[in-house]
Amino acid sequence: MIRKLKGATSMIQVKVWCEGKTDRPIIKKLLNELGEQEIADTLDFVGGWPNLLAEDQPERWLDGCRQAVMIMDGDIGRKLTKKKQPYTDQANDVKRRFAEYPLTLHVLQRYGIENYFPRHACEAVVKRNLAAYFPIPIHQPIEQHFREPIPFWKRLWNWLRRRPEPSFYQKRRNEEIAEQITIADIQGTDLKTILDDIKRRAEEARRY
Secondary structure (H helix, E strand, C coil): HHHHHHHHHEEEEEEEEEEECCCCCCCCCCCHHCCHHHHHHCCCCCCCCCHHHHCCCCCHCCCCEEEEEEEHHHHHHHHCCCCCCCCCCHHHHHHHHCCCCCEEEEECCCCHHHHHCCHHHHHHHCCCCHHHHCCCCCCCHHHHECCCCCCCCHHHHHHCCCCCCCEEECHHHHHHHHHEEEEHHCCCCHHHHHHHHHHHHHHHHHHC
């Protein structure tokens, strides 16, 4: 009876937090494809690692839900150039804070959500052949990777003037990528494993 009463409340059973605003359309599309519309509709974002690390009251992430799952980028959360990409001290600190709460931290094994983008989706958005840019390196932000090749002297000149080299992709276009990407595109990746874990938790919550 208690379980049934709990299920009848408006409290969200499983809430998912992604790292940033531009991550949300990608995760939302994939959750919808997995049949988890309720989780997709309540998907929220942390606002980056600095916000997560600054929050010293973990229960804040449980406001209005029974359990929460957090998906953070590997840029700060993992030592991406090391074997098996272990968690950084910052990520381990967050895990320790979460230990006494129904909070689960997942840290991507790649720099960010953009490092999982398939070639066909990127080509459809930027309208150009990207054969020379794939696969996307796991340890590099997509804006740095998606740049026109320029002579060494120009790169040096930009560096001396502290002028960033222009990229032909900006994260604000992630919403367009979301229209192209499918679950099949991330098959075999840790991101797919994370989303499968979320679906499993949601199914278990609905049973009890």
